[in-house]
Amino acid sequence: MGLKDYLYDIWEAVAxxxxxxxxxxxxxxxxRETITLQYPEERWEPSERFRGFLYNDIKTCTSCTMCxxxxxxxxxxxxxxxxxxxxxxxxxxxxDIGRCMxxxxxxxxxxxxxxxxxxxxxxxxxxxxxxxxxxxxxDAGEIKARVAKQVAEAAAKAxxxxxxxxxxKAxxxxxxxxxxxxxxxxxxxxxxxxxxAPADAAGNPEDGGAAEKKPGExxx
Amino acid sequence: MMESLAISLxxxxxxxxxxxxxxxxxxxxxxxxxxxxxxxxxxSGLATYVExxxxxDIQARVGPNRVGPVGILQFLADGIKLLLKEDIIPAKADRxxxxxxxxxxxxxxxxxxxxxxxxxxxIASDLNIGIYYLMAITSLVVVGVMLAGWSSNNKxxxxxxxxxxxxxxxxxxxxxxxxxxxxxxxGSLSLQDIVRSQGGLFGIFGWNxxxxxxxxxxxxxxYVAALAETNRTPFDIPEAESELVSxxxxxxxGIRFAFFFLAEYGDMFVVSALATACFLGGWHVPFLDAEAxxxxxxxxxxxxxxxxxTLSLVVLMMWIRWTLPRLRVxxxxxxxxxxxxxxxxxxxxxxxxxxxxxxxxxxxxxIASLFG
Numbered sequence: 001m002g003l004k005d006y007l008y009d010i011w012e013a014v015a016x017x018x019x020x021x022x023x024x025x026x027x028x029x030x031x032r033e034t035i036t037l038q039y040p041e042e043r044w045e046p047s048e049r050f051r052g053f054l055y056n057d058i059k060t061c062t063s064c065t066m067c068x069x070x071x072x073x074x075x076x077x078x079x080x081x082x083x084x085x086x087x088x089x090x091x092x093x094x095x096d097i098g099r100c101m102x103x104x105x106x107x108x109x110x111x112x113x114x115x116x117x118x119x120x121x122x123x124x125x126x127x128x129x130x131x132x133x134x135x136x137x138x139d140a141g142e143i144k145a146r147v148a149k150q151v152a153e154a155a156a157k158a159x160x161x162x163x164x165x166x167x168x169k170a171x172x173x174x175x176x177x178x179x180x181x182x183x184x185x186x187x188x189x190x191x192x193x194x195x196x197a198p199a200d201a202a203g204n205p206e207d208g209g210a211a212e213k214k215p216g217e218x219x220x
Numbered sequence: 221m222m223e224s225l226a227i228s229l230x231x232x233x234x235x236x237x238x239x240x241x242x243x244x245x246x247x248x249x250x251x252x253x254x255x256x257x258x259x260x261x262x263x264s265g266l267a268t269y270v271e272x273x274x275x276x277d278i279q280a281r282v283g284p285n286r287v288g289p290v291g292i293l294q295f296l297a298d299g300i301k302l303l304l305k306e307d308i309i310p311a312k313a314d315r316x317x318x319x320x321x322x323x324x325x326x327x328x329x330x331x332x333x334x335x336x337x338x339x340x341x342x343i344a345s346d347l348n349i350g351i352y353y354l355m356a357i358t359s360l361v362v363v364g365v366m367l368a369g370w371s372s373n374n375k376x377x378x379x380x381x382x383x384x385x386x387x388x389x390x391x392x393x394x395x396x397x398x399x400x401x402x403x404x405x406x407g408s409l410s411l412q413d414i415v416r417s418q419g420g421l422f423g424i425f426g427w428n429x430x431x432x433x434x435x436x437x438x439x440x441x442x443y444v445a446a447l448a449e450t451n452r453t454p455f456d457i458p459e460a461e462s463e464l465v466s467x468x469x470x471x472x473x474g475i476r477f478a479f480f481f482l483a484e485y486g487d488m489f490v491v492s493a494l495a496t497a498c499f500l501g502g503w504h505v506p507f508l509d510a511e512a513x514x515x516x517x518x519x520x521x522x523x524x525x526x527x528x529x530t531l532s533l534v535v536l537m538m539w540i541r542w543t544l545p546r547l548r549v550x551x552x553x554x555x556x557x558x559x560x561x562x563x564x565x566x567x568x569x570x571x572x573x574x575x576x577x578x579x580x581x582x583x584x585x586x587i588a589s590l591f592g
Contacts, residue, residue: 009559010559010563017540017543017544020543020544021539021540021543023543024278024539024542024543025539027277027278027279027280028274028277028278028539029277033280034277034280034281034282035280035281036280036281036282038282038285
């Protein structure tokens with residue numbers, strides 16, 4: 001190593017140190033360079049399309065179970081029963097936000113657009129159970145019982161009306177004939193039994209959903 | 221110094237005239253020691269806070285800001301935490317040496333405050349071998365660090381201790397060589413004499429820094445070597461978190477760890493104070509003659525100026541720490557022996573020749589004499 005290299009090394013050490021110190025001085029002095037957010041006092045505003053916690057507007061939800069089927073991590077669970085007016089009634093709708101990976105597939109697939117991402121991102125809990133978001137606060141059993149009761153009432157009412165109509169008809173027919181009584185009873189039986197049967201089947205939609213999803217996955 | 225203080229105290233308070241002089245002298249000594257120690261500890265605490273703030277600013281963070289206004293009481297919270305922490309001594313450690321080591325480091329660093337010239341009359345003891353004493357007493361730190369590394373019975377600690385010893389011993393040489401120009405110019409080892417030799421010329425151009433080109437270079441050589449002697453980044457290989465966990469004090473906890481920590485910041489101050497006293501005019505107030513002022517104002521102003529200069533150098537050390545990466549061991553040794561030692565030797569030779577040729581006159585004084 002010649003003297004020239006030796007002196008050059010010294011010069012380089014001084015120059016590079018000065019360069020580095022100029023950079024750190026800029027960061028140190030310029031308040032705009034401070035990027036820390038004083039979190040509890042200042043909050044980060046998520047952008048418009050931020051995928052935060054999921055929110056399901058249960059009033060518009062049709063319990064179609066599309067979200068349950070599409071979820072890659074199976075974090076959505078849904079229970080529903082068919083109500084008296086033939087529409088599905090949600091018994092429970094839970095999202096395990098601790099398992100959710102915020103892929104947004106459920107939101108994309110939701111036909112009535114009831115499932116949405118909110119801007120929420122603050123959730124800390126001491127228990128994993130707290131991470132499950134319940135969108136229906138009533139007990140699922142109570143809802144099912146209530147719906148079943150409503151269905152039964154409606155069926156009873158329908159039966160009563162049918163019976164009433166039939167008796168009227170029978171009376172009218174009696175006046176004429178009296179024969180087709182048994183035929184009418186056979187025809188009426190299936191509609192009155194139908195509302196009860198799907199309610200049983202929908203009792204555990206997860207099983208049905210999983211069973212239906214499997215072939216779908218194989219197709220893909 | 222202490223005796224004269226004691227005599228003036230007796231003169232001021234006639235009640236004390238019955239008491240033997242040596243008791244009062246002892247009392248004064250203890251009081252001065254307490255004042256200096258209190259200052260040193262307060263400074264060390266605040267320096268840790270400032271260090272963290274500087275680090276935060278440089279890294280685009282905020283730094284401590286929760287305890288007290290803008291986090292200024294953080295060091296008290298840290299101190300209380302360290303006091304309350306469990307004091308762990310490893311089972312296989314050499315208990316006596318393990319306990320002794322932090323005190324040696326602490327003493328080595330804080331005993332140096334004795335000869336720091338804070339102001340016109342503010343010096344605990346103006347030893348006539350001030351610089352020599354300072355260099356000697358700060359070497360005690362090496363012993364403490366070595367003991368800490370050895371007694372911990374931990375391979376990281378031992379490696380750290382060995383590195384510290386190698387480093388501090390190597391860098392003592394350039395530190396001493398770089399300080400010698402100031403001694404040569406003043407013709408004295410006493411720090412007060414060295415400071416006094418830099419007076420006049422608006423209190424700025426009398427500084428040894430501007431005396432001649434060699435002293436100018438000498439200041440920077442001293443500063444770099446001193447930085448290495450205090451074991452701070454970029455020369456912190458004895459601690460080297462990323463390779464030695466935290467080096468020689470890896471096994472220390474609680475208040476013993478705090479001693480190492482305080483000693484490090486104490487060292488920074490001493491080194492900066494020495495640089496100030498030897499090259500930056502010490503307590504000389506710009507545009508004023510501190511010694512000609514009334515005693516109170518002279519002392520206060522000179523204390524302020526001295527602390528201002530010294531603490532600026534301390535902050536500069538922090539700035540360097542958070543800018544530069546750590547050197548490798550071989551790079552560190554190369555820097556000491558191949559660059560700093562030869563350069564300081566050449567420098568010393570240059571200063572000596574200058575003093576011989578120009579009869580001790582500095583460039584500013586020559587220019588001043590041209591204008592009469």
